[in-house]
Amino acid sequence: MDEIITLDYGSGGKKTSRLIEDMLLPAFDNPALSQLGDGAVVDGGARLVFSTDSFVVDPIFFPGGDIGKLSVCGTVNDVSVCGGEAKYLSLSFIIEEGMKVSDLERIVASIAKTCQKAGVSVVTGDTKVVERGRGDKIYINTAGVGILRYEGLSPANIKPGDKVIVSGTVGDHGTAVMLSRSGMMEGEILSDCAPLNGLCEDILSSGEAVRVLRDPTRGGVATTLNEFVEGTKLSIALSEELVPVKDNVRAACDMLGLDPMYCANEGKLLAVVGEESAQRVLEIMQANEYGRDAAVIGTVTEDYAGKVYMNTAFGGKRILQKLTGAQLPRIC
Amino acid sequence: MDEIITLDYGSGGKKTSRLIEDMLLPAFDNPALSQLGDGAVVDGGARLVFSTDSFVVDPIFFPGGDIGKLSVCGTVNDVSVCGGEAKYLSLSFIIEEGMKVSDLERIVASIAKTCQKAGVSVVTGDTKVVERGRGDKIYINTAGVGILRYEGLSPANIKPGDKVIVSGTVGDHGTAVMLSRSGMMEGEILSDCAPLNGLCEDILSSGEAVRVLRDPTRGGVATTLNEFVEGTKLSIALSEELVPVKDNVRAACDMLGLDPMYCANEGKLLAVVGEESAQRVLEIMQANEYGRDAAVIGTVTEDYAGKVYMNTAFGGKRILQKLTGAQLPRIC
Numbered sequence: 001m002d003e004i005i006t007l008d009y010g011s012g013g014k015k016t017s018r019l020i021e022d023m024l025l026p027a028f029d030n031p032a033l034s035q036l037g038d039g040a041v042v043d044g045g046a047r048l049v050f051s052t053d054s055f056v057v058d059p060i061f062f063p064g065g066d067i068g069k070l071s072v073c074g075t076v077n078d079v080s081v082c083g084g085e086a087k088y089l090s091l092s093f094i095i096e097e098g099m100k101v102s103d104l105e106r107i108v109a110s111i112a113k114t115c116q117k118a119g120v121s122v123v124t125g126d127t128k129v130v131e132r133g134r135g136d137k138i139y140i141n142t143a144g145v146g147i148l149r150y151e152g153l154s155p156a157n158i159k160p161g162d163k164v165i166v167s168g169t170v171g172d173h174g175t176a177v178m179l180s181r182s183g184m185m186e187g188e189i190l191s192d193c194a195p196l197n198g199l200c201e202d203i204l205s206s207g208e209a210v211r212v213l214r215d216p217t218r219g220g221v222a223t224t225l226n227e228f229v230e231g232t233k234l235s236i237a238l239s240e241e242l243v244p245v246k247d248n249v250r251a252a253c254d255m256l257g258l259d260p261m262y263c264a265n266e267g268k269l270l271a272v273v274g275e276e277s278a279q280r281v282l283e284i285m286q287a288n289e290y291g292r293d294a295a296v297i298g299t300v301t302e303d304y305a306g307k308v309y310m311n312t313a314f315g316g317k318r319i320l321q322k323l324t325g326a327q328l329p330r331i332c
Numbered sequence: 333m334d335e336i337i338t339l340d341y342g343s344g345g346k347k348t349s350r351l352i353e354d355m356l357l358p359a360f361d362n363p364a365l366s367q368l369g370d371g372a373v374v375d376g377g378a379r380l381v382f383s384t385d386s387f388v389v390d391p392i393f394f395p396g397g398d399i400g401k402l403s404v405c406g407t408v409n410d411v412s413v414c415g416g417e418a419k420y421l422s423l424s425f426i427i428e429e430g431m432k433v434s435d436l437e438r439i440v441a442s443i444a445k446t447c448q449k450a451g452v453s454v455v456t457g458d459t460k461v462v463e464r465g466r467g468d469k470i471y472i473n474t475a476g477v478g479i480l481r482y483e484g485l486s487p488a489n490i491k492p493g494d495k496v497i498v499s500g501t502v503g504d505h506g507t508a509v510m511l512s513r514s515g516m517m518e519g520e521i522l523s524d525c526a527p528l529n530g531l532c533e534d535i536l537s538s539g540e541a542v543r544v545l546r547d548p549t550r551g552g553v554a555t556t557l558n559e560f561v562e563g564t565k566l567s568i569a570l571s572e573e574l575v576p577v578k579d580n581v582r583a584a585c586d587m588l589g590l591d592p593m594y595c596a597n598e599g600k601l602l603a604v605v606g607e608e609s610a611q612r613v614l615e616i617m618q619a620n621e622y623g624r625d626a627a628v629i630g631t632v633t634e635d636y637a638g639k640v641y642m643n644t645a646f647g648g649k650r651i652l653q654k655l656t657g658a659q660l661p662r663i664c
Contacts, residue, residue: 010662012550012596013655038410038546039383041480044376050477051371052422053458078370090384090475094426126385130662134468143422143475145382148373214370218344323345330462
């Protein structure tokens with residue numbers, strides 16, 4: 001292979017084949033992928049979960065992860081919070097001419113490692129190359145197909161008195177990427193980027209009263225919770241002192257003028273559960289490697305229809321609206 | 333909505349919601365999509381076909397199509413040639429800051445229209461926005477899920493004596509895009525961009541001896557046929573005078589220094605079928621709106637192991653290798 005990716009690698013001709021055969025097939029070795037047709041034939045199920053995300057994070061390598069790891073976790077998590085057992089990924093690259101082949105190799109290795117950790121397979125893919133200045137090193141799309149295991153998860157199930165649980169500290173990914181971009185405090189804060197399918201399975205297989213799960217990525221915890229109640233008669237009351245935020249994340253957010261409640265997370269889960277199930281679900285989360293710092297952070301109420309608000313440490317109330325504007329462009 | 337797309341539209345916050353609710357949901361209205369979760373829950377099947385492609389075609393509007401139409405047809409066709417009944421699409425945009433909202437609306441309308449024509453639904457999606465100069469108006473990824481209806485299509489089935497059929501004229505898409513880019517002969521040649529799921533179904537439901545189907549996109553007919561026989565003891569002998577090429581496509585290719593056999597097609601099918609089935613499959617193709625100009629163009633032989641060659645109009649032989657280099661960057 002050459003040292004840099006040229007337009008030839010996106011031609012569909014010999015260099016594209018070389019990339020597939022020398023780098024991609026060995027990394028993602030599995031029977032469906034090696035059929036090498038235009039698509040993969042795989043085992044299905046009666047009901048499926050299907051999700052997609054494109055990843056444009058800048059920089060492509062950041063403390064705690066990289067665009068490859070992120071592109072697997074993001075889609076695995078989206079399938080999992082819908083009640084699906086994530087099984088198959090598609091993987092599509094848009095590479096900027098001039099990208100270092102060694103960087104691509106690192107990303108491909110990271111994708112393969114994360115797939116193994118999450119127990120999913122890349123079964124089909126695509127590579128395009130665009131001219132210098134028409135992209136930014138690499139953009140990755142993954143789509144995920146899972147088999148539906150748990151039906152009926154939906155914000156529509158949320159009831160007054162339900163508890164809101166977050167699986168760990170808030171704002172790590174967004175802060176890690178922003179610091180990495182700014183060059184300040186570099187490497188002190190790690191992205192939380194992680195595959196949460198095991199955590200979702202632990203929670204959902206418990207039979208507890210789980211109303212809805214969601215991974216609060218772009219827009220953060222505040223935006224996701226707003227999506228749960230907007231247009232309804234319900235509100236969500238959070239307690240500021242219960243929201244777990246790492247000290248260095250809080251310090252970095254202060255410095256950068258960010259609010260951790262609006263910073264992207266890539267390895268966190270929000271669960272709304274029946275009051276009677278809150279303690280048990282909390283314990284289940286805390287027993288999982290990705291839920292150790294889980295905490296009940298709020299309650300579903302009926303006092304401010306459609307709103308999310310924070311009971312502050314000083315006894316005040318603060319409405320948390322959906323994110324307005326791009327607090328953090330290209331965070332995922 | 334604003335007149336241009338700003339970074340805010342990719343934030344995951346209010347403007348992203350506005351884009352989804354005001355433009356995307358009305359265009360792709362269906363129950364799975366309007367669940368509005370991180371993924372869609374849909375009906376499945378015992379065996380699935382899963383495929384993906386990212387589309388980076390330049391320009392985004394070209395005679396006969398646009399990047400939206402292309403992104404539906406490309407993935408529907410990939411699922412269909414694998415024997416799948418294409419059902420669900422994911423749709424993911426990477427938009428360059430500054431794109432005109434009116435252009436995006438045109439593309440969304442084109443996607444919706446093509447989905448309707450092909451009988452598929454967009455059930456899940458994603459939108460990212462990158463800074464000016466980090467993209468080129470819009471890149472689109474689609475992934476497609478289909479239910480496997482016809483098992484066992486594979487180049488491994490090809491036997492000596494089999495016939496190679498192409499569903500119509502060769503090189504239309506690539507030539508249309510290149511002309512459109514160059515400003516020459518503008519609009520004279522239309523892309524063949526079309527959903528071929530109906531044509532595939534017509535062929536496969538006939539019960540004829542169909543070995544493999546493939547849509548010869550990037551790299552063209554020559555590259556796809558090479559993929560069929562490379563590494564085997566078989567070869568493919570084509571007859572130059574049997575390959576259907578439009579006169580204006582041939583003229584444009586001469587002018588641009590291109591070979592229609594290597595130009596991308598986006599609405600054509602290659603079928604390798606048993607000799608005894610060739611006439612019937614040809615008639616089936618010709619009865620379909622997208623197969624009217626179908627022609628038998630060659631035969632599977634054993635004389636040049638792993639090679640594709642052309643018996644020229646002048647009685648010579650010309651080896652057609654896989655595409656080397658990027659004849660046509662960003663053609664799809």
